[in-house]
Amino acid sequence: MVISKENIYKALEQVMDPEIPVLNVLDLGMITAVELDGETVHVKMIPTFAACPAVDIIRRNIRTVLEKELNTPVTVEIDKTAHWSSNRMTDAARQKLLDFGIAAPQVHNGEAYSEILLQTPCPHCGSDNTYLRSPFGSTLCRAIHYCKDCGQVFEHFKPLE
């Protein structure tokens, strides 16, 4: 395959988040830069949460997938200047999350999102008649809610500033 930026991005679409396997690293807005230096591909990425245990696995996956697809050396660096916010997630990613049964993070203005957390629409029935049961769920990026209409507990990818 020709090593072009377009092909690098195409290959990145195959690198899935180990904790939410329907989302790739581009959906999540984790990639901040892709550069070509001769034959070497340099990728910069940012973790969603500072203590995310999946970061090293994702880094390794990016390298493995790209090296296999493009047949060229790849470096993956953490971008310390960029900031991950849940607003970086694409609209397509929000729909994929919903289809997977996880409520998507609401788009926020950077402040006071504790209010929007309280009426997260249920991914199963769409009702707003829900409450936050715990801001912490099965992974650092998820919260647990309860839907009073359909009676189901559901998870929510938390908005992050």
Add this chain to the structure above:
Amino acid sequence: MNPALHYLLTAMADDALIQGHRNSEWTGLGPIMEEDIAFSSMAQDKIGHAWALYRVLHEELGGTDPDRYAFLRNEKEYKCCHLVELPNGEYDFSLMRHFLFDHAEAVRYSRLEQSTFAPLQPLARKLKGEIKYHTLHANAWISQLCRAGEESYARMQSALDYCFPLALGLFEPGDHEQELVAEGIYPGEKALQDLWLDRIYNILALAGLNLPDAGTTEPAYGGRKGYHTAFLQPLLGEMGAVFRTDPEAIW
């Protein structure tokens, strides 16, 4: 290496590391499943925050490797405050400590976003956003337990009275205070404590709790200078046991 910055980052990271380990001790023992998960998640966040701060020390200020620095120091070299060292005790104590501690962190990181020490700015912004969920959690439980009957309310007030002098120790000024303030690295402990008192007062007042007077309370100082409670050493022994078995091992 800049000793003032080194001191400040060590104190912040040690607080997060020790508080994180205490939080992790609720794993498997939480009073309800959500609380088990919440304390485990907060533990993971805090230990991650400590690691990020140790890494700044290592990469920007020529400090020791983060793992060695976290686990191989002598007790006296830890700069954590006494509040985080105490065993978890009953749930009321753990919850109140979590409330007081996380609001202090929220205030600290929101001011460090403007630090003249550039590497702290993006980190503080990130950690501040994550701590919002910790304070949201603490606020919700403080408010619920204060409305859950007389015994529950009385226990929360008594936990507050007990924790308050210890929590003032979070704001113990260190030897490098003036230098750090003069260089615009942060606004100083006194300023942070005032901001914190304003913040927690509003939430505690809504819950009907009486905040003790900071002016007449004797703060539990000493931690920032390396003087610790009897609880720290055994915890350090436990925390570092696996790492010390073979510090060169690769995981």
